Amino acid sequence: MRVFRLHVNGDPVEVAAPEHWTLLEVLRYQLGLTGSKQGCDKGDCGACTVLVDGTPTLSCLSLAATVEDQQITTIEGLLPAHRAAGGEGADPLQESFDESGALQCGFCQPGMILSAKALLAENPDPSAAEIKESLAGNLCRCTGYTQIYEAVLAAAKADMHAAISTDSAKEVQS
Ligand code: FES
Ligand code: FES
Secondary structure (H helix, E strand, O other), X not given: OEEEEEEEOOEEEEEEEOOOXXXXXXXXXXXXXXXXXXXXXXXXXXXXXXXXXOEEEEOOOOEHHHHOOOEEEOHHHHHHHHHHOOOOOOOHHHHHHHHOOOOOOOOOXXXXXXXXXXXXXXXXXXXXXXXXXXXXXXXXXOOOOHHHHHHHHHHHHHHHHHHHHHHHHHHHHO
């Protein structure tokens, strides 16, 4: 056993776990953050995807010891971050997945949403091909992917619209 000093969803946490545990094991079995799913546990499905310093990362392949100095974001962190930024309701991307009917069993969704989150942070106006490419490592056993891609596209368009509206409002006021 050893103590890991992690930064999870904006909070510093100290947690004791076996030295060889993966980030996914520490998140799920010591911190109770079960949103990150243990699918294949060998890097094939993307269900365990979390953001490490904003980059989609397979937590089943990452030793917890290797990410102690980095910022980890799990699906549980999106709503508090959205609210802390002054937002209301759910995180817009989660909302968009809901409105687009982009989930069935939901097992793949945390990983899908976090991969999409990273894409939109880097590229707020992605093409359909770019969305598809960014989610290539996230497998879904239930859907045909169409609604998933549509959900990301809709969230991007809503974000762009909000940004344009804010800019226009500022122009009107100035
Ligand atoms: S559980 Fe990590 S890639 Fe499948
Ligand atoms: S909704 Fe079931 S695996 Fe994607």
